[in-house]
Structure formats: structure tokens, C-alpha cells
Amino acid sequence: MRNILFTTLLLVGLYSLNGQDSPMNQGEIDSFKSLVTRTSEATNTIQSEFVQYKHMDFLTNDIITEGSMAFKTPNKVKWEYTKPFKYSVIFMEDQLLINDGGTKSNVDLGNSTLFKKLNQLIVNSVKGNLFNDADFKTSYFHDMDYNKVVFTPKDEKIKKYIASFILIFDKDQGYVKEVKMVEPSNDFTRIVFKNRMINKPLADEVFSN
Numbered sequence: 001m002r003n004i005l006f007t008t009l010l011l012v013g014l015y016s017l018n019g020q021d022s023p024m025n026q027g028e029i030d031s032f033k034s035l036v037t038r039t040s041e042a043t044n045t046i047q048s049e050f051v052q053y054k055h056m057d058f059l060t061n062d063i064i065t066e067g068s069m070a071f072k073t074p075n076k077v078k079w080e081y082t083k084p085f086k087y088s089v090i091f092m093e094d095q096l097l098i099n100d101g102g103t104k105s106n107v108d109l110g111n112s113t114l115f116k117k118l119n120q121l122i123v124n125s126v127k128g129n130l131f132n133d134a135d136f137k138t139s140y141f142h143d144m145d146y147n148k149v150v151f152t153p154k155d156e157k158i159k160k161y162i163a164s165f166i167l168i169f170d171k172d173q174g175y176v177k178e179v180k181m182v183e184p185s186n187d188f189t190r191i192v193f194k195n196r197m198i199n200k201p202l203a204d205e206v207f208s209n
Contacts, residue, residue: 021148028142046198047197052067067080104209149167163186
């Protein structure tokens with residue numbers, strides 16, 4: 001089950017930016033956090049396409065996959081891969097629902113504090129609402145085109161899965177544009193969102209396996 005969760009967490013996975021990041025001062029941090037909080041509180045559903053890049057040092061090229069993501073408040077998230085294979089994962093309360101090309105399975109996360117934490121991390125990263133998570137040290141940066149927050153885990157159990165977790169935000173509207181998870185090995189998974197739709201009707205049936 002640990003391998004399943006680790007693979008799934010990688011689905012939430014940003015982007016080695018070549019621009020010059022500058023650290024935010026406290027006033028900039030406060031203003032940025034207020035913007036993201038307002039955006040997060042006003043968001044009930046998210047529907048978006050994405051492109052995922054899986055980087056591993058021993059491969060010459062990144063592994064590229066495509067799909068769509070759906071979120072519905074308070075805690076329903078679905079990742080559906082469509083190219084080059086069909087695979088979907090649904091996080092809903094304490095359940096992980098998997099559909100691997102028609103082969104379906106359910107995993108109960110309720111008995112694992114760690115897996116609950118990873119699930120919460122995934123949900124909050126989609127909404128951009130991770131600032132008050134005591135399990136992470138946060139560092140804030142900005143550029144002309146984006147704001148960036150680097151989350152470094154404090155918990156030793158989480159460190160086994162994640163070296164750092166990075167969110168790139170739209171500078172004007174405060175929503176998450178890209179997500180990156182760096183593994184302890186320095187391999188990373190980067191997800192770039194596109195064609196994002198906010199607060200469009202989203203039936204509960206979308207989150208059925």
C-alpha cells in the first residue's frame with residue numbers, strides 16, 4: 001500500500017524555473033497569503049487538464065503523461081490519465097479509489113495517520129491552502145510572472161517520501177498553476193495545469209470509481 005500511495009502522491013507533482021527568484025519580504029508574504037486565502041475560500045470546484053513530467057536522473061528524457069483533474073470541496077480529488085494510458089485515482093474522505101485500465105480497487109486510508117496526512121497534502125495543494133500546515137517549513141519567492149512557495153517537511157515520516165513540495169501561483173489571481181514534488185533522490189514530478197475552470201457544476205458521480 002505504501003508504494004500505491006507514493007505513486008499516487010506523485011500525481012500531484014513543478015518545474016525547475018530558470019528565472020531569478022527573489023525572496024519575499026514580510027509585507028509581500030502577508031499580501032500574497034491574503035490573496036491566495038481569498039481565492040481558496042471562493043473556490044468550490046476546479047476542473048483542469050494537465051501535463052505531467054516525471055524526471056529521473058537515469059533517463060535522458062522526462063516521461064510525459066496527460067490527463068485531467070477534478071476537485072470538489074471539501075475533499076474530493078480525481079486524477080485521470082488519458083495519454084499514453086488510462087488510469088484514474090480518486091481521493092475521497094478516507095478512501096483511495098483506483099481504476100487501472102478497467103481493473104478497480106479501493107484502499108482504506110482511515111487507519112494510517114501518515115496516509116491521511118498525505119491525502120490532506122494533496123487536497124490542500126490543489127486549492128493552494130498549505131500555509132498553516134505545521135508539518136512544513138515554508139519559504140516564499142517571487143518573480144515578474146509568478147509567486148513560488150517551497151514547502152520543506154519537518155516530519156521524518158513525510159521526509160521519506162518528499163524532500164520538498166513546491167507550488168507556483170498566478171501572480172494576479174492567486175491560484176495554483178503548477179506543482180512539483182521533489183523526492184529524496186532528487187528525482188521529481190512536475191504537473192502543469194491548463195484550461196482551468198473554476199466553480200463550474202461538477203456532479204458527485206464524477207468521483208465514483
